[in-house]
Amino acid sequence: MTDNASHLTASAREVLSLTDAERIFRIKSDRWIGYPYAKVVLKQLDDLLQHPRVNRMPNIILIGDSNNGKSTLVKRFCQLNPTVDNPEGEAVIAPVMYVQAPPVPDEGRFYNAILDLLFAPYKPSERVDKKQYQVLKLLRYAQLKVLVIDEIHQILAGSLHRQRAFLNVLKYLSNELQISIVGVGTKDALRALQTEPQLANRFKPIHLPRWEMNDDFKRLLASFGAMLPLKLPSKLHNEAIFTRLYAMSEGNIGELTSVLNTAAELAILSGNECITLDTLNQIDWTPPSERRRQFLTV
Structure with a gap:
């Protein structure tokens, strides 16, 4: 047969x-189906990975309807650039990292998610500044180049003040580590970014149409x-x-x-x-x- x-x-x-x-x-x-436009988007994501570290790193916001293949596409990008063991170093080598945005714009929860991905010990009750220091140190060791944040439109679940505070965290990480950020979400994600105009100007929108x-x-x-x-x-x-x-x-x-x-x-x-x-x-x-x-x- x-x-x-x-x-x-x-x-x-x-x-x-x-x-x-x-x-x-x-x-x-x-399963992965590499249709032509998906390959175009993957090429643009790979361009971020190959970009030299500069003071103002390029970013991408991938926009599309719910259940229209956004997460599948960025997860494919992560699979093509996997984390590798680094027994002699302080952390694994992770050129690309995928994390979901917290259900509300909360800096502490965001750092918790990253530390969990790095299998790093931490206390949930620790001060945010201590978690931030640990995240920065480990991501440097991991040689991160691209941070993918899925469901980024969930930022809108918080007050305007919390939205701006969370976006400032993203801007700080990008500046401090000289990494590119890929936001993934529905069209509301663009509205979320507009609460911090300086950060919004750094994101190139890519639409994943029906x-x-x-x-x-x-x-x-x-x-x-x-x-x-x-x-x-x-x-x-x-x-x-x-x-x-x-x-x-x-x-x-x-x-x-x-x-x-x-x-x-x-x-x-x-x-x-x-x-x-x-x-x-x-x-x-x-x-x-x-x-x-x-x-x-x-």
């Missing part, structure tokens, strides 16, 4: 030899079809299936992933081994705009 599965990538063909339950587990696991119903979307579907370990080819480029998938996902890659994963699981359990229009009609799926509408009417 695996020898004849020419519709799949080599890694997906290998998964065909697993049990149905194991294949479904693989389908539900994270997919349009065009040939690029068809190529994306082809990539998915080659990676889902189904024994028969799914004709996702078929006009009816293509149109249905776009309507179900509304051009959101995270939604599309969930739809195709659910459909692929049903294709395995039913024994059909491919995704058809009938498969899509059978799964229980509500498009994101309809879910929002239902939420607002509750």
Whole structure:
């Protein structure tokens, strides 16, 4: 069976030899699809990594709708630039670090998250200035070049004073360590940065738009079809299936992933081994705009 599965990538063909339950587990696991615009963004992130240390380091703010692939993209960047052990040094070598913004703009919580990532001992009750000193020292040892802060729009959960204080922390880290910062969030992240104009001017905005119903979307579907370990080819480029998938996902890659994963699981359990229009009609799926509408009417 695996020898004849020419519709799949080599890694997906290998998964065909697993049990149905194991294949479904693989389908539900994270996967990377390097579509053209993602490669463009990765190149710009890599440019930050290669940039010499200067007094005013360049920064990026990656903006997009919720569940539209932002976190997947920056995590891919981190995977391509992994942390390495440094047994003889004071800390690991970490050219890139990924951290989520705290649920409220709190300097202490932010330092806690960084110290946790570095497996550094600390007391949560310690003074903020002591944590700051420890973070600066360890990040220097780690030779950090790029700090990725996901969900940065959560800054807006605090008062204007706390927002500005937190943004000043980011500016201080960037200046003191001569590192680039990559903020990741929804369009509200831009509004959050505007509370500190000097910092906002340092960020280049990159928008991750929704997919349009065009040939690029068809190529994306082809990539998915080659990676889902189904024994028969799914004709996702078929006009009816293509149109249905776009309507179900509304051009959101995270939604599309969930739809195709659910459909692929049903294709395995039913024994059909491919995704058809009938498969899509059978799964229980509500498009994101309809879910929002239902939420607002509750």
